[in-house]
Amino acid sequence: MATTITMPQLGETVTEGTVAQWLKSVGDSVDKYEDFVEVSTDKVNAGVPSPVTGTIRELLVKEGETVATGTPIAVIDEAGATKTAASEAPGATAAPAAVAAPVAAAPPTPAVSSPNGATAAAASESVESESALRGASPAVRRLAREHRIDIRAIKGSGSNGRVTADDVLAAVTAAPSPATARTSTYAQPIPGSTVTLTQARRIIAERMVESKHSAPHAWSMVEIDVTDVWSWRVREKDRFERESGYKLTLLPFFIRAVVESLAAFPLMNARFVPASGSSQPSIYVNEEVNIGIAIGLATNLVVPVIRRADKLSIKGIALAAGELIEKARKGKLGVDDLAGGTFTVNNNGANGSWASAPIINGGQAGIVTMEAVVKKVVVRDDDSLAIRRMMNSCLSLDHRVVDGYVASGFLADLKQRLERMGPQGDL
């Protein structure tokens, strides 16, 4: 189990501390109560003892760097402990295209839900572990126990990343409860059983077939250097979360670039109108730019819509997306939230997918994905080598509406816009 060490408060009025010297390096073992870092403040210099015996996994702050008290500075793997479900969750299996794409932070994965309840009992024991519960309120502890959720697997939205009672309930909504896991559902099917389609799954099935049959799909992909926009996000994310309560992911930056590219390529924000009766087939170019965002839930995909996304700043998009994601996880999306999309963005990379061929949302001209952001060695124009954060973006398009020429122009434009987006002014 990993223990995150935060900058201690060395004195009542002290609000920040400087890492004077790391006494241990990554990979070193450390004993409980052994000093592993020297911290200096304007009042004192002090060694900080490790609260656990284990191995240094990560040092998060450089020597000489000053951070606020409570900021994580190191991660220590506790000796003898096994990895938690949470630390292994990402990158397990890539979900089918356009069907399950958790946007933003991956939904909390409960360490439970086997039909016989064996791991559930184990998780309930681990819930008692002292370090996992540091800062957990009585309500959080009770709810976690009742729903057999591992608090450590939940990303906190409270102050200093605290897991709130609402976070636990959102995790319960996002994940199948142990009770439902015993019966056969889409999320946890029992091999050899027939799964009855939910209403949502039936509609998804029908629409996917209809879209794939009526719209001839073509596909293209670009690789985008997102290093600079990533840095911008990192610079802004804590403040944004503090002020809004929502996580700041790469999604709103990406959507901002998409709506700008759609303005440059209006045919990508259009729909094919088939012949009906005496009227000839046509293409309707939408006036509004309404971006659907694909959100994977345990049982099905939902695609709520950010209306008039072209009129929103990155911050505005982030707030709108945060609200929709929260509503989706709580099962509170209304009809209005889901209607009127003109183009879709699918954040498919959260689970590590590197390329995907999404199915177009019916009545739209295209869908574009964000694949996993990975560090790569790239050769730059001047033949130098650099380590950059790279992301693939895949586009499926309705070939009745646009040809490859327009589509590749759109993708190239999107790539350019994202690569130019770096730390600058307000969100």
Added chain:
Amino acid sequence: MAVVSSTNSTVMNNVEAVRATLYEAMKNDERTVILGEDVGARGNVFLITKDFIGEFGERRVIDTPIAEASIVGIAVGMAMEGLRPIAEIQFADFIYPSFNQIVGEAAKIRYRSNGEYTCPLVIRTPYGGGVRGALSHSVSIEALFYHVPGLKIVAPSFPDDVKGLLNAAIDDPDPVLFLEHKKTYRLIKGEVPDGHYTIPLGKANVRKAGTQLTVVSYGLYLHWALEAAQRLQEENLSVEVIDLRSIRPMDKTAILTSVEKTRKLLIVHEDNKFGGIGAEISAMVAEEALFSLDSPIRRLCGPDVPSMGYALPLEEEFMSSPAEMADAMRAMVKF
């Protein structure tokens, strides 16, 4: 809820509501007697009983000497022998001489006489600060009497509650300490139903519904808490504000129901924090609803100083404000 015998209503401020209710009580029941300093010829320092002495006579509207122990002591005797006295302590700051009569006598009569006697006595008194009242016209005294079984304490904030609760206090067979925040006397106006009605003692009222934080308050601070909660509403933060109305008996059900919904509790009162009403509410919630709490309980209360100063900065330092309350609420919602 209020039992209303008429559908019409009149807009009044708090002081007018007290006056109208006392007038009706005098009119409707000959046993009703008002006694206190300056209640007769002067008609009370806030003119609450103006002209009462002319209409009801000096046997029922009694000007007393400046002797609070006697005011309450005489009223206790009247109540035990069948009258319905409404004693007035001119300012809550002057109540201390009558402490023994209230705590040692009035509150214990039913118990001491094995139920043979009751003490249907109302003690009205204006309390609270924010009016440049300094050492002897600013105090909150509720916590001093809060500890005493056998005594009910009521502190309404709105005119309709003033009338309903004062009627209930007059009807009640046991002693009731009726606290009127003097800053709200003319500041707060509202519709008051015509005719006789009562509001049950011991029932709180959710004045604003919300989902993310429960705020419990009473008196002037209740109004400020509502104002602060409204500000947070504009930031899409949802705060529930409970008007305690009766301080004792405490409406545990209303508080617990709300806290179980919002999981967070802030108690706001003007009286000192240490050993105050908030301490009891906080302890009660910790005992009964700990596992519903998603944050520490917080109290925003008066500081532990002997009194409010006369100088404006000293008074302002003592008193909270809607802005300070909004900050506390915001921090708790986002905790």
